[in-house]
Amino acid sequence: MGKQKTKGKEGELVQYITKGKAMRKLQLNTKQFHRLCILKGVYPRDPRKKKDSSKTYYHTKDVKYLAHEQLLSKFREIDSWVKKIRKATVKKDGMKAEKLKENAPSYSLHHLLRERYPRFGDALRDLDDALSMVCLFASCPSNKDYKISFDMIRMSERLWHEFELYLIVSKSVRKSFLSIKGIYYQAEIKGQEVTWLVPYQFAQHLPTDVDYSIMLTFLEFYHTLLRFVNFKLFQEVGLSYPPDLSVPTSQHISQAQVPEDNFHFDPEFQSDPDVKKIQKMHEDREASKKLFKGFVFFLGRETPRYSLELIIRSCAGEIAPDDCDQVTHQIVDRPINETRQDREYVLPQWVYDCLNFKILLPIAPYKPGCQAPPHLSPFVDYQQESHIPDRLKEIMQLKGENIELQQEEESQKKELGKIMMTKKIRNLYTRMQFSLKRKRARVERLARGMEKMEVEESNPN
Incomplete structure (x- = not known):
């Protein structure tokens, strides 16, 4: 006969404790308990078989971890100090209240x-x-x-x-x-x-x-x-x-004395995708550091100077006043009546797009008064999306990159990854691909609708 388990003494639910019980065990109020959990990085953890869905649970190990925190004594000391100040204020003892404020308890994180x-x-x-x-x-x-x-x-x-x-x-x-x-x-x-x-x-x-x-x-x-x-x-x-x-x-x-980067790549591992990613990061790093080298910018009053100055200086560019003869580019976001022949006039978006694509883009589409090209997010992997914007295709052609070749490499990586998957993960991946397929179909319908509207607008008769 096996060992009998006592109800309420063993099992998964015993490893968790409700928020109210944890607060009573630590002798803290709600505000102090939340503050201590945030500072210690402790968050609620629900058991798999939750009895009451309206209650919040914490793991008993986390509560024991909080019980040994030295800030608990400081919180109680601060509470006592606040009560003393309140008592002195009620009794109108200003001298004692000021003395208490000068000796306020402090703590470090x-x-x-x-x-x-x-x-x-x-x-x-x-x-x-x-x-x-x-x-x-x-x-x-x-x-x-x-x-x-x-x-x-x-x-x-x-x-x-x-x-x-x-x-x-x-x-x-x-x-x-x-x-x-x-x-x-x-x-x-x-x-x-x-x-x-x-x-x-x-x-x-x-x-x-x-x-x-x-x-x-x-x-x-x-x-x-x-x-x-x-x-x-x-x-x-x-x-x-x-x-x-x-x-x-x-x-x-x-x-400043910025240390030089020392990236060394072994040719034997050049086919490793992780190594390729690191090498791509190294190339982007070098391109970003020298992107605006030799350029001197003047920033208009209407432009987000706090943002443009960070990007331009981080890319080896310089900022100068309007009366400086060395200015090569003037960033403006409004129509300009008088222009100078010794400088280029561009919209602020040109700076952001150049940074994101690590290339000096043509200035003509970013002239003041022109409709700027779409501002593509650099945090979206358009290779994984169902639709690749035309603007991205133009920029990749300027950089000499082949979109179809990159898509083929991505598909090969996916096939190799599917081979290494377990059955459970492969089924989950299949369901994800099904939802992505429906999303692509919806995007294609919207694209066809947009094309139809453009044709109708161009031919009103």
Whole structure:
């Protein structure tokens, strides 16, 4: 006879605990519990056989992990300090309240960075959300009701400008896309691709249906993370940290000591697709670093200067005032009455498209007053899509690349990948291909409808 299992003592459900029980075990309120989970990187985990779908579950190992955190004592100390200040304020003891405010308890999150990111590459892989959050708060106004202080906004601005300075010095920007949400960027840092979103510099209105306390907890941790990353990155390029942002950018560039890339490829492994991808990244890196070398740009007032300056300087270009005789390109986004013969006039989209395709595109389609070509997203793999835009075909012809050859290589990779799949994954892949086939059919119907409408508009009679 086998060993009998006692009900409620063993099994999968015993390994999970509800949110209420976890809070009571840690002696924390809801706000403190959420804050501790965010800082420690602990998230809810539902069991496969969930009894109550309305409850939130955590793994017992995660709760034990939280129980040994040193911040628990600091949270209780802060609660006690707040109660003392409230009591002194009610008793109108101003001297005691001021003394308590001067001796406010403080804590550090540096030990959490060492726990969550044992290697610097781990921190870089988690930098996407951190940069997006910091850039978001850098464009937000301060608000006492939501506890968004002026110091938080200024710290977010400073950390973003410091990271931006490193991107310019190291020439790390690889892609950028103008979207409705904002401007997407992608940079390559120590072989790691980092993608983030920067809002447009318009007046921001804070929505009322957002829990800002949770966002501010993330922001607090991301400030510590980005400060650590900036320190390491500036150390590698030979610049002191924190940098003096009032100094011209050209002075930082002249003082930096950017290490040379040392990529060595063994011809024996040139057929390996991963090696080809690394080699392609190396070629794109070299093309981006020298894209605007020798060009001097003047940026119009109506253009997004904060974005264009980052891309142009990261691609070895220079920025100069209008009265400079060395200006070769003037970026404008409005009709120009008077032009000069010694410079080219282009729309801002030309800079972004040149960066994305790693080639100096013809300027004629980007002249002021002309309808600019479609702004294609560099984050979409059009080789996998059912429709390849005509603009992409034109650019690939300019670069001397063969679309059909690339499609044939992709199909060969797919066939080799299907051979290595298990039966379960192969069935899942087949269902995915079926949904993609329906999507292609829908795109083709829309394309035929557009062609029919264009023909009817051109022949109204």
